[in-house]
Amino acid sequence: MIEAHNLTKRYGRQQAVDGLTFTLRPGQVTAFLGPNGAGKSSTLRMIVDLDRPDAGYARVGGRRYRDLPHPLREVGVLLEARAAHRGRSAVNHLRWLARTQDIPAARVPEVLDLVGLGDAARRRVGGFSLGMTQRLGLAVALLGDPGVLLLDEPLNGLDPEGIRWLRTLLRDLADEGRTVFVSSHLMSETALLADHLIVIARGRLLADATVKEFVADQPSLEDAFLRTLEGAR
Template identity: 65%
Template sequence: MIVAEQLTKRYGRTVAVDGLSFAVRPGHVTGFLGPNGAGKSTTMRMILGLDRPSGGRALIDGRPYAALRRPLRQVGALLEGRGAHPGRRVYHHLLYLARSNDIPRRRVAEVLELTGLEGAAGRRAGGLSLGLTQRLGLAAALLGDPPVLLLDEPVNGLDPQGVRWLRDLLRGFAAEGRAVLVSSHLMAETAQTADRLVVVTRGRLIADAGVTEFVSGAASLEEAFLRAVGR
């Protein structure tokens, strides 16, 4: 699971994340919602050790990300789809990642099939469409068959078929007892995918609840969200 404890990030006088505490538990798809500039991406970067917290801490299965010996086997992450070197072929990008974390070579073929990239395995990453680039980022996140997934706007660039595929994948992932944190601005898709929500604004937690509880009394998740953030 993922645990954030009083997580704080300051940039000079600007507080991007302000004492944020929440948990992403196994068996759930947790939607991570907030307006632009709410601190979602910064929070995810701190969870993954890419930004150092100004205060508090973030743990994955009880340890900081930097302390994980083979991190791809424990947490799969997608923060930016274009993470592969543009000149590297899809297959070799995934093979390099697999070797760096002692993941069997056969797993590369498995995630290529899982993400629908078999036909693009020999293509260079820089020549992929936005949708295929996003699928490559997802393939990298799934490579270690991890118990935790952390995805920032994962449906960007995906066609309707791809969006449904990802929705089913994340639900199945949670049904296996794994923990999933998904940041999104798409309220309708989040309503269909997530069963829990963490909602932030101005770097502060304003809701940590089940989707049904959060939406109670509103016509939709979008209406409940706008009401919660004061818009």
């Protein structure tokens, strides 16, 4: 379970997140929606302690992220896919991470095959395409077989086949009882994937509802989203 309570963050004069409160439960895919600059990335960064909130708190399974003894085994995170060293191979990047988290080395080839990078395992990351880099970021998130996944725009750079593959994978992981939190701008894919929605704008919560409740009598998720934003202005 992921819990955010009164999360608040300013960067200078900019109010990035403003008293944000929500709870995400296992067994469902929750989409995190909002326009550019809404505070989604800042919220995700606070959940995993990359940024400290000015007020409020975030908990994963009742604990702060920084208090987790082996965080990759509990929380899979994709915030910046290009975080890997460009001169290191995909397999060595994952082996190094596995070693730091007491993850069995045998998990590395498993997860590379899972994300479709088995044949590129020994290639240097600097030569990867955007889609391959994104798949490597997903491999990192899945490496510890975590019960919680936090993914910021995971469909970025994937071709149609890759998007369908990831949609199926995330759906299967949620059906296994995991908590899946996905930030995305792709409304059509969100409508196919998500069970629940957290919608924010200007750092404030606009909606915390099932997809069915949120769409209600609107023609589509996109229409409901735009109408919600218009009503918040």
